[in-house]
């Protein structure tokens with residue numbers, strides 16, 4: 001009998017982890033605090049989780065920061081979230097760059113303010129050469145919207161005679177998604193005990209392993225990410241095939 005493969009620290013570490021950060025409001029309510037206090041603490045959890053992802057050797061981390069449906073929240077809360085995102089992009093970029101973190105974005109820029117778009121461009125440009133971890137921030141993002149944008153591009157190319165409709169396949173479609181060069185998430189985590197996708201990465205999560213964690217997002221960090229990765233390591237991924 002051959003001896004088992006030596007276990008390395010990165011054995012079974014997913015290449016791409018995507019997180020639906022949920023529970024900021026409940027974290028604040030449990031303490032009698034305004035919702036914005038939960039979002040602020042949520043931004044601290046973002047810092048801790050990015051650090052943990054680097055330490056654990058995860059190459060891609062996508063965080064759902066603001067959905068295309070979050071505009072339905074009260075104006076004040078939307079403003080608080082946008083201010084927090086701006087603060088994060090202003091304050092953290094130098095640090096992320098120093099730590100080898102490349103920052104990218106997915107979502108519909110249409111509808112985002114000019115100042116936030118400028119900060120997004122600066123973050124992406126400053127960190128373009130960083131290779132330790134790619135942090136993808138989903139901003140004004142919805143999976144259905146992303147699929148519709150891709151379909152529109154394909155229709156435009158076909159109408160212009162640049163694309164033969166009979167050649168459209170999954171690979172051709174995926175090329176029109178927001179970040180075509182990023183591998184699909186191996187592991188999707190949602191915090192706070194809710195068990196929904198909420199329009200997140202609908203195309204890309206076709207074969208992702210799902211982990212629902214009861215932790216409220218502001219309490220999420222290294223230990224919780226490690227726990228999700230341990231669960232991921234126990235899963236058998238078959239991608240529609242069979243194991244034996």
Ligand code: FPP
Pocket residue numbers: 021022023024025026027039040042043046063064065066070081084085088137192217
């Ligand atoms: C869900 O909690 C969380 C959000 C809608 C926003 C996530 C934003 C952050 C973590 C802060 C800033 C982000 C970055 C990248 C710096 P909820 O308000 O729906 O919580 P609830 O379900 O308990 O009400």
